[in-house]
Amino acid sequence: MKWTRSCVSLALIPLHKSLLYGTTGAAAYGLFFPLINTIDIAFAQGGQSFKFAWISDTHLYPKAVNKRFVEKATRAIQEVQAMNPPADFLIFGGDMAQLGDPVELQLGAELLKEITIKKVFIPGEHDWYLDMGATWNKMFGAAPWSFDYKGVRFVGLDTVSHAEDFWTSRKMSAKERMGNMATLDGTLGGAWAAVGAEQLKWLNSTLASWGKDKPVVIFSHNPLYEYFPPWNFWVRDWRGVHEILKPYSNVTNIHGHTHQVLYNEIGKLRSIGMLATSWPWPYAPEGVPILTRPMIRVDPGEPFDGVGWSIHTMDPTGHVENQYKMWRKEVFADAGVDSNAQDSHEVLSPRVADRI
Amino acid sequence: MANEKLRYPLITAGVGVLFFLAVDTEPAFAHKDKHTAEQLQAFEEVFMEQVKIGDLLFHGDPETQKRLNVNLSNTGTACAMCHPYTSDTHPHQFPKFQEQMNEFATLRNMINWCIEKPNEGEKIDPDGPAMKALEAYIYWSNRNSKLDPGRH
Ligand SMILES: [Fe+2]
Ligand SMILES: [Fe+2]
Numbered sequence: 413m414k415w416t417r418s419c420v421s422l423a424l425i426p427l428h429k430s431l432l433y434g435t436t437g438a439a440a441y442g443l444f445f446p447l448i449n450t451i452d453i454a455f456a457q458g459g460q461s462f463k464f465a466w467i468s469d470t471h472l473y474p475k476a477v478n479k480r481f482v483e484k485a486t487r488a489i490q491e492v493q494a495m496n497p498p499a500d501f502l503i504f505g506g507d508m509a510q511l512g513d514p515v516e517l518q519l520g521a522e523l524l525k526e527i528t529i530k531k532v533f534i535p536g537e538h539d540w541y542l543d544m545g546a547t548w549n550k551m552f553g554a555a556p557w558s559f560d561y562k563g564v565r566f567v568g569l570d571t572v573s574h575a576e577d578f579w580t581s582r583k584m585s586a587k588e589r590m591g592n593m594a595t596l597d598g599t600l601g602g603a604w605a606a607v608g609a610e611q612l613k614w615l616n617s618t619l620a621s622w623g624k625d626k627p628v629v630i631f632s633h634n635p636l637y638e639y640f641p642p643w644n645f646w647v648r649d650w651r652g653v654h655e656i657l658k659p660y661s662n663v664t665n666i667h668g669h670t671h672q673v674l675y676n677e678i679g680k681l682r683s684i685g686m687l688a689t690s691w692p693w694p695y696a697p698e699g700v701p702i703l704t705r706p707m708i709r710v711d712p713g714e715p716f717d718g719v720g721w722s723i724h725t726m727d728p729t730g731h732v733e734n735q736y737k738m739w740r741k742e743v744f745a746d747a748g749v750d751s752n753a754q755d756s757h758e759v760l761s762p763r764v765a766d767r768i
Numbered sequence: 769m770a771n772e773k774l775r776y777p778l779i780t781a782g783v784g785v786l787f788f789l790a791v792d793t794e795p796a797f798a799h800k801d802k803h804t805a806e807q808l809q810a811f812e813e814v815f816m817e818q819v820k821i822g823d824l825l826f827h828g829d830p831e832t833q834k835r836l837n838v839n840l841s842n843t844g845t846a847c848a849m850c851h852p853y854t855s856d857t858h859p860h861q862f863p864k865f866q867e868q869m870n871e872f873a874t875l876r877n878m879i880n881w882c883i884e885k886p887n888e889g890e891k892i893d894p895d896g897p898a899m900k901a902l903e904a905y906i907y908w909s910n911r912n913s914k915l916d917p918g919r920h
Binding site: 473642691713749752755 | 816819820823827843844845848849850851852853854855856858860861868881882885886908909910911912914916919920
């Protein structure tokens with residue numbers, strides 16, 4: 413397998429630079445220079461300022477199996493509840509459970525009870541593939557959904573339910589299917605992350621009634637651009653998403669799944685990657701957006717390092733400001749030696765099964 | 769692993785037979801002569817079998833752990849959860865001073881540290897079959913990396 417992305421037609425789609433260069437590009441373009449957002453903030457005044465909180469990727473096992481993940485989820489939950497003034501709502505961004513087990517989802521729901529503000533939910537692949545979302549949908553409601561709040565249209569997508577069926581022909585049990593989908597570098601799931609034709613249509617019509625210059629915030633488990641397909645750090649139909657979003661001048665996508673600090677802009681779409689509470693993923697071998705200021709390399713011996721949650725502040729212009737609540741003093745690396753995003757001597761190969 | 773011990777003599781014997789057939793008479797040491805394609809393939813197969821076992825261990829496969837009598841994690845976590853494609857294992861940087869351990873360490877030392885600390889599993893024999901397989905998988909996945917020993 414070669415990671416060089418397939419030749420995308422440049423004439424048709426205005427591609428962000430980050431899609432054309434991998435980590436080598438990132439290195440060459442100076443990941444470690446101070447970065448600023450490049451989209452001009454020139455949105456209409458008159459909106460209201462408010463905050464909302466994000467928690468995702470708690471990856472809970474049953475309590476008896478893993479206490480650390482419970483402790484870390486609990487810490488994030490307590491900190492959200494302690495916000496003063498409180499956030500207006502919490503978005504839970506998926507991967508609540510590790511293996512989609514109803515016991516794990518129950519545990520998550522139980523822990524989240526401590527948060528008394530409004531809560532909205534989108535699923536992750538770890539929540540889905542034991543019973544194809546049955547328990548998740550029953551407990552937390554089905555995505556997609558949308559609501560308007562203080563002049564912003566919020567949208568929650570399901571980017572996880574569209575895996576190609578690899579299990580039926582292999583006569584796999586539900587547990588085996590889940591096990592494969594729960595492995596980031598798994599060999600059977602393929603390019604499972606997608607919005608899907610039906611949901612794209614839904615998104616199009618949901619936004620149609622909204623002013624083109626009014627703020628839109630889209631929550632998704634997977635990033636809505638192409639970062640690193642082998643780990644589903646993308647949705648496979650991201651071009652379709654961007655086609656729909658093109659007329660809108662103020663769209664912010666906030667996503668989970670990547671368990672790391674990420675920032676990207678494509679056209680007028682801003683994209684912000686969230687931390688997990690469970691553990692951080694390393695940056696992928698290529699595709700880290702050049703606008704990302706990489707997170708600091710963390711101590712794997714310290715369970716509370718490199719993880720956390722986020723506070724988002726919507727300012728009156730409709731601009732979302734993200735504040736990572738990482739449980740450490742410094743979040744960003746200033747030099748290559750302090751980040752895993754830039755080891756030019758590391759060249760990784762995909763797994764054996766991927767090569768067959 | 770029982771059949772691993774059995775297999776190596778078989779391969780050696782196989783190589784011997786090939787050699788014997790090739791030169792017809794004098795027994796000699798195979799390694800002094802040119803290798804046949806079959807020999808090279810046999811060597812490759814031995815290696816790739818270890819890579820695959822290492823891949824299974826690295827991804828937490830319970831059967832393989834049981835068979836090799838190791839317990840790499842007591843928290844449900846597996847190596848690959850923090851190291852997809854063995855990312856960030858940096859075999860090319862060892863041996864080096866390893867900050868977490870506060871000592872000069874080899875890759876095998878580091879593997880055992882990860883098993884013991886983040887995974888809360890049980891340390892494995894540094895020269896045992898599970899360690900060799902893990903090492904094979906990690907090195908194979910990083911085979912195009914550039915040697916850079918001592919680098920932090
Ligand atoms: Fe996750
Ligand atoms: Fe995920």
